Amino acid sequence: MKVLKIYFLAMASLASSIAFSQQGKDGPRVIAATTSVNEYTTLSTSVSAGANTLPVTASTLNANGRFTGNLAPGDLVMIYQVRGVFINGFASGIFGSPNDSTWGRPNDLYNTGKYEFAEVRSVPNGTSIVLDCNLQNSYDINSFFFKAIVIRVPRYTTLTINSPGVLTCDDWNGTIGGVLAVEVQGNTVINAGGSVNANAKGFRGGSLVGDNLSTFGVSQAASTDGQYGAEKGEGVTGYQSDYDLWGGRYGRNAAANAGGGGNAHNAGGGGGANASPQYQQWHGYGIPDLTGVNYNIAWGLDNAAIPGYNAANTAGGGRGGYSFSSSNQNAITTAPGAAAWAGDLRNKDATGFGGRALDYSTGRLYFGGGGGAGDQNNSGGGIGGDGGGLVYLMVYGNISGGGTVTSNGSAGANGQGGTGIITGIDAGGGGGAGGVIVLNAVGGVANTLTCNTNGGVGGNQVINLTGSTAECEGPGGGGGGGYIGISSGAPTRNSNGGNNGTTNSSSLTEFTPNGAMRGCPGITNGTITNFTISAVNATICSGQSANLTATLGGTTPGGISIIWYDALVAGNQLGTGSPFNTGALTSTTTFYVGTCPGTYRIPVTVTVNALPTVTITATSPVCAGAPPFNLSGSPATGTWSGTGITNATNGTFDPSTTGTGTFTVTYSYTDVNGCSNTDTEPVVVNAAGTATITAVAAVCTGTAAFNMSAAPAGGTWSGTGITNAATGTFNPATAGAGAWTITYTVAGACPATDQETVTVNATPAMTSANTATICSGNAVNIPLTSSVGSTYTWIGNNNANTTGESFATQTTATLNNTIINTGTAVETVIYTVTPTSSVGSCPGPVQQVTVTINPTPTMTSANTATICSGNTVTIPLTSNVGSTYTWIGNNNANTTGESFATQTTATLNNTIINTSTAVQTVIYTVTPTSSVGSCPGTVQQVTVTINPTPAMTSANTATICSGNAVTIPLTSNVGSTY
Numbered sequence: 001m002k003v004l005k006i007y008f009l010a011m012a013s014l015a016s017s018i019a020f021s022q023q024g025k026d027g028p029r030v031i032a033a034t035t036s037v038n039e040y041t042t043l044s045t046s047v048s049a050g051a052n053t054l055p056v057t058a059s060t061l062n063a064n065g066r067f068t069g070n071l072a073p074g075d076l077v078m079i080y081q082v083r084g085v086f087i088n089g090f091a092s093g094i095f096g097s098p099n100d101s102t103w104g105r106p107n108d109l110y111n112t113g114k115y116e117f118a119e120v121r122s123v124p125n126g127t128s129i130v131l132d133c134n135l136q137n138s139y140d141i142n143s144f145f146f147k148a149i150v151i152r153v154p155r156y157t158t159l160t161i162n163s164p165g166v167l168t169c170d171d172w173n174g175t176i177g178g179v180l181a182v183e184v185q186g187n188t189v190i191n192a193g194g195s196v197n198a199n200a201k202g203f204r205g206g207s208l209v210g211d212n213l214s215t216f217g218v219s220q221a222a223s224t225d226g227q228y229g230a231e232k233g234e235g236v237t238g239y240q241s242d243y244d245l246w247g248g249r250y251g252r253n254a255a256a257n258a259g260g261g262g263n264a265h266n267a268g269g270g271g272g273a274n275a276s277p278q279y280q281q282w283h284g285y286g287i288p289d290l291t292g293v294n295y296n297i298a299w300g301l302d303n304a305a306i307p308g309y310n311a312a313n314t315a316g317g318g319r320g321g322y323s324f325s326s327s328n329q330n331a332i333t334t335a336p337g338a339a340a341w342a343g344d345l346r347n348k349d350a351t352g353f354g355g356r357a358l359d360y361s362t363g364r365l366y367f368g369g370g371g372g373a374g375d376q377n378n379s380g381g382g383i384g385g386d387g388g389g390l391v392y393l394m395v396y397g398n399i400s401g402g403g404t405v406t407s408n409g410s411a412g413a414n415g416q417g418g419t420g421i422i423t424g425i426d427a428g429g430g431g432g433a434g435g436v437i438v439l440n441a442v443g444g445v446a447n448t449l450t451c452n453t454n455g456g457v458g459g460n461q462v463i464n465l466t467g468s469t470a471e472c473e474g475p476g477g478g479g480g481g482g483y484i485g486i487s488s489g490a491p492t493r494n495s496n497g498g499n500n501g502t503t504n505s506s507s508l509t510e511f512t513p514n515g516a517m518r519g520c521p522g523i524t525n526g527t528i529t530n531f532t533i534s535a536v537n538a539t540i541c542s543g544q545s546a547n548l549t550a551t552l553g554g555t556t557p558g559g560i561s562i563i564w565y566d567a568l569v570a571g572n573q574l575g576t577g578s579p580f581n582t583g584a585l586t587s588t589t590t591f592y593v594g595t596c597p598g599t600y601r602i603p604v605t606v607t608v609n610a611l612p613t614v615t616i617t618a619t620s621p622v623c624a625g626a627p628p629f630n631l632s633g634s635p636a637t638g639t640w641s642g643t644g645i646t647n648a649t650n651g652t653f654d655p656s657t658t659g660t661g662t663f664t665v666t667y668s669y670t671d672v673n674g675c676s677n678t679d680t681e682p683v684v685v686n687a688a689g690t691a692t693i694t695a696v697a698a699v700c701t702g703t704a705a706f707n708m709s710a711a712p713a714g715g716t717w718s719g720t721g722i723t724n725a726a727t728g729t730f731n732p733a734t735a736g737a738g739a740w741t742i743t744y745t746v747a748g749a750c751p752a753t754d755q756e757t758v759t760v761n762a763t764p765a766m767t768s769a770n771t772a773t774i775c776s777g778n779a780v781n782i783p784l785t786s787s788v789g790s791t792y793t794w795i796g797n798n799n800a801n802t803t804g805e806s807f808a809t810q811t812t813a814t815l816n817n818t819i820i821n822t823g824t825a826v827e828t829v830i831y832t833v834t835p836t837s838s839v840g841s842c843p844g845p846v847q848q849v850t851v852t853i854n855p856t857p858t859m860t861s862a863n864t865a866t867i868c869s870g871n872t873v874t875i876p877l878t879s880n881v882g883s884t885y886t887w888i889g890n891n892n893a894n895t896t897g898e899s900f901a902t903q904t905t906a907t908l909n910n911t912i913i914n915t916s917t918a919v920q921t922v923i924y925t926v927t928p929t930s931s932v933g934s935c936p937g938t939v940q941q942v943t944v945t946i947n948p949t950p951a952m953t954s955a956n957t958a959t960i961c962s963g964n965a966v967t968i969p970l971t972s973n974v975g976s977t978y
Helices: 240-246 295-302
Strands: 029-031 034-036 039-042 054-056 076-083 090-092 095-097 106-108 115-125 129-131 147-153 160-163 165-169 181-182 188-190 195-199 390-395 404-405 436-441 450-452 482-485 493-494 521-529 531-535 537-541 551-553 560-564 574-578 590-595 603-610 637-642 646-647 659-668 676-686 716-718 722-724 738-746 753-760 771-774 779-783 790-794 814-818 827-835 847-854 864-868 873-876 884-888 907-911 920-930 940-947
Touching: 090 240, 147 181, 160 165, 165 181, 165 940, 404 436, 493 521, 531 590, 531 603, 637 646, 716 722, 771 779, 814 827, 864 873, 907 920
Parallel strands: 029 160, 034 165, 160 188, 165 195, 181 390, 195 404, 390 436, 404 450, 436 482, 450 493, 482 521, 537 603, 771 847, 864 940
Antiparallel strands: 039 147, 054 129, 076 115, 076 147, 090 095, 115 129, 531 551, 560 574, 560 590, 590 603, 637 659, 659 676, 716 738, 738 753, 779 814, 790 827, 827 847, 873 907, 884 920, 920 940
16 A cells, blocks of 8 residues: 655754653653543634634633643644545435445545644634644635544653553544544553553444334435435534435445445444555445355355455445345345345345445545444334544654554444334444554554554344244444554554344344445554654854754655744744854854744754953064064964964964064964964064174184174174174184184164184194104104194204204104114204194194114124134124124034023133034124114124144154164144144
8 A cells, every 4th residue: 555644743853852842841641540631623714725823613722621721832733624525426306316336435535634733833812723834734614514623732741551541532523522642752651451542433323313214125325314214324524414415314325434324124234434455446345244154155145246355355344234024034045135035125225335445545544434324113223333533642752561552433233123022123233434543653663562443343133032023134234444554663453344243033043144244454554654853953153153954854745844943932933944054143042943844843052152362472573584483372272374474383483584564473273162263463573783794714723812803893792712802802722623603793672693603723732752762774763643633844954973864854744764873972863843733734833853873883803713622712892882792603513612502791702622623613693782772783703713632643652772763753633743
């Protein structure tokens, strides 16, 4: 089926957690007994869509004292068009025409079933109600059948229904009642044993007024004469005299959703109708009871199609039973209308039609149709059952509990009638149709809840016999099911058609329905929608405006408008749409947003934070070219801007970037709330003074003090080495070596300074040896060093007794000459060494380096000697200068006594034995060393010859005769003389 779009504003707000003053204004409610909570009035004239004033019979809407006061701004009302359907048919004499099944078909619903909720803006007088939003629908009133009512709806914070409490409403009386509507801001709990009940609060069943005469063989659709049939039930077209416009209140045809009355003679009334997913498949019959043996055969004797009618292919209320019969025949074999039945022949064309199901696809809601009355002629016909009313719970929380919500139709009354030995011989009334239940719960509906919009059962024929009879009349048809719509959830939902009535006549035991049929089921899966409005609070800074945004969620109706107000109720409209600009604000302000259509507003608060107090600390005038400086602002962490600002974070102002003049700087600060403010301050930059120092070339520490020069005159000097601040005297010696910054300051409004670096290079001082002693012929080698890196020049004096000294200027870093002392005395050569610093070429003090040259000894003693073996060689050692000596002989294998270990005596003396017979030599090496300077002299070789000493080898005895000559040749081991 098409979704039933019941638009109801379920407003949610991110803007505030407070309860809104309209919603929940009636506080919490606990129901513990049967209680009605609504008040009603009627529209006094028709109103059109777009109007916002309701003309009503009475605007107080508190006739029963069910509220704490009369209707007031912020209250909620529901406007509902109860009746006003044009049907097919017209009066033709005392009968309605056309006399077929089309009589009573809805031709134009007009505004019937339309409704809306609206908030009250004002109650200007006793007969007017001004609404906050213009009407979405038109509502019609006339003196005939158009009926529209206004219901006052309580606005609870919570609703609890405890056992045995029953929340109910007034019966529909043809003018007001029939609607139970409640709004609940929070949750609704319907506990087990508690209920919400609009049973039989809807359209009224057909009455027995004017029907106690009867005739036979009637098949008229409608009549203004009660002898032809019983009253139709009430429906969306009207009731009783309202039907006369269309041809009459009596008769079998269904007027829209109202059940038809049973025709004469004693046919049963049809059940009322309400909703059906296949509402267009109406036949006027309903659903046959097939529970009995061979019932299908009996139904087929009536109409071959009837056994095939079921919940899927037919709609509306159940048909009433057949008219009067007086013969006991077999209904399984004898068709209705057969003469054998006698009486009115069980006339099937006299049965009251079941009401027509209505179209719910457009979002309309209807009371359950009233059942038609059973025809009577013994003052005991059964009246039709009343239809169920309309239950609408608008709950912004959830609905829970184990209780019930019901809007069932009531049963048609049993046929009574008769006196004496037989009673119960008039027809039964049709059951009322189920009503409407709408549970629009933003939080959903619990599955523990049970919802019922069942049709009422048809009235029975209960014959009480004090004697035997074959008489039988028609039972009533069952009412059709109603409508159940929920927003979400899975409660138990029943919208069953009511069962048909039965007869206990002894002549119809084989087919107790006797032509009466069940009502068709209604709609249990109706879906309703709502929409939400949400808005977000805003925070701004004083003097700013806010763009407030309202968001709609859910399913919104076409043409909805978002509207902004200055009050929660009534007040002034400030704007429409979203976003809404508040304009500049200087204090916290609450706005209210709602919708049209809509039922209340939500607050949206704009918190306005004060701007921070921002100040700049004043600064004195500065001079162009002055060094950058940081400005001071409060509070800290702001940002700076303006001419001269070179660092926006630190507030650095650089006069060198501005030129001269007055410059405005701005300090901007944003606090934790995001609010910003600024302060401005002028900064005066005066022309800069001038000071220029004449550059000074690098000097040496030994340079004499001198006066520096600068312009303009009259300034003050400072810095290392300045010994007179007025004259700028710079003393290099005082300053010492280094690069010294000298400052010249000229006082005034814009003092000027200049700085010059004076470089003082260190004067070298010799640190190398200034004396050396060498031996003649040796080299003097003195590495030249000084206190600073330097180069050197050196030159020696010209000594007549020496050779080798340089007496031309040398530039090496080592003083080196090989000098020969040509005399025997100690000589000196004096060198002059001049250092010059490598940096700055500063000449240092001259150093005299004295080099002593000791003479080298030359041997003057004998260098040969000859001795005989065994004698001592003695050679006094002498040289040209006083010396000491070392001497050593070579080791001759044929001699002994020579010294071949070094000797240090000044006399070479050894006693040497020649152990051979040959002349031997021993060579001595003599080394002189001067006594002054220990200069070694030239080595001297001294050769000593050792002659062998002869040994006689001739006979040392002889014996001769006397006289003889003794002749002994003399011989020795060496050639000798003897």
